[in-house]
Amino acid sequence: MQPLPVPTPPRDDSGRIFPAQPKQAAIVILGFAALLYLLELIDAFTGHALDLGGIVPRAWSGLDGVLWAPLLHLGWDHLAANTVPLLVLGFLCFAGGLRQFVAITATIWIVGGLGTWLTGESGSIHLGASGLIFGWLTFLLVRGIFVRRALPILLAVVLFFFYGYLLWGVLPGTPGVSWQGHLFGAVAGVVAGWLSGRASRRPAGSGLA
Numbered sequence: 001m002q003p004l005p006v007p008t009p010p011r012d013d014s015g016r017i018f019p020a021q022p023k024q025a026a027i028v029i030l031g032f033a034a035l036l037y038l039l040e041l042i043d044a045f046t047g048h049a050l051d052l053g054g055i056v057p058r059a060w061s062g063l064d065g066v067l068w069a070p071l072l073h074l075g076w077d078h079l080a081a082n083t084v085p086l087l088v089l090g091f092l093c094f095a096g097g098l099r100q101f102v103a104i105t106a107t108i109w110i111v112g113g114l115g116t117w118l119t120g121e122s123g124s125i126h127l128g129a130s131g132l133i134f135g136w137l138t139f140l141l142v143r144g145i146f147v148r149r150a151l152p153i154l155l156a157v158v159l160f161f162f163y164g165y166l167l168w169g170v171l172p173g174t175p176g177v178s179w180q181g182h183l184f185g186a187v188a189g190v191v192a193g194w195l196s197g198r199a200s201r202r203p204a205g206s207g208l209a
Helices: 022-045 049-053 065-071 076-096 098-119 130-147 150-170 179-200
Strands: none
Touching (some): 049 065, 065 130, 130 150
16 A cells, blocks of 8 residues: 655745746747737738727727727837836736736736726727736735735835836826726736735635636
């Protein structure tokens, strides 16, 4: 009769601030950024036809824009302004691994998009990755509090110093800027941080991801 093997406890990544697999994280984030540039190139060659695929608030025909809006931008300047924070914040959101990154991003993508669809100005079109960026930022700002780890809290302080000014973008006032997308992206990031904290405190072996 052989003894049963002792199960290996799941790796706890809740205290990490950098990805355990940085190469994987870099490939995914750079690939995502490359996709955005490819779509903008296609948009330029089609007379900006893709821009019509954004979120059109409270119009059923514009609801599918929730899926496409973060992939589309109003020109190269708009995309360029989003590129650096997208690369930095997206890479840092990989600290919990690919599975958590996908869950975080999906939460921000859907919740932020639906919030924009419900509250945006009638007849407007909302598009751009800034809602996703705001969600990643707020996730990283609150994650340390919810997981109760020192290094993520320290990272939050550093990020707030460099990117905290972006949070003014959740307030109305700047013409042509989707503050609704920023606001609900940020709210979704907080929700994702709370869910991440709950998951990190579940007992090992509970079978819940």
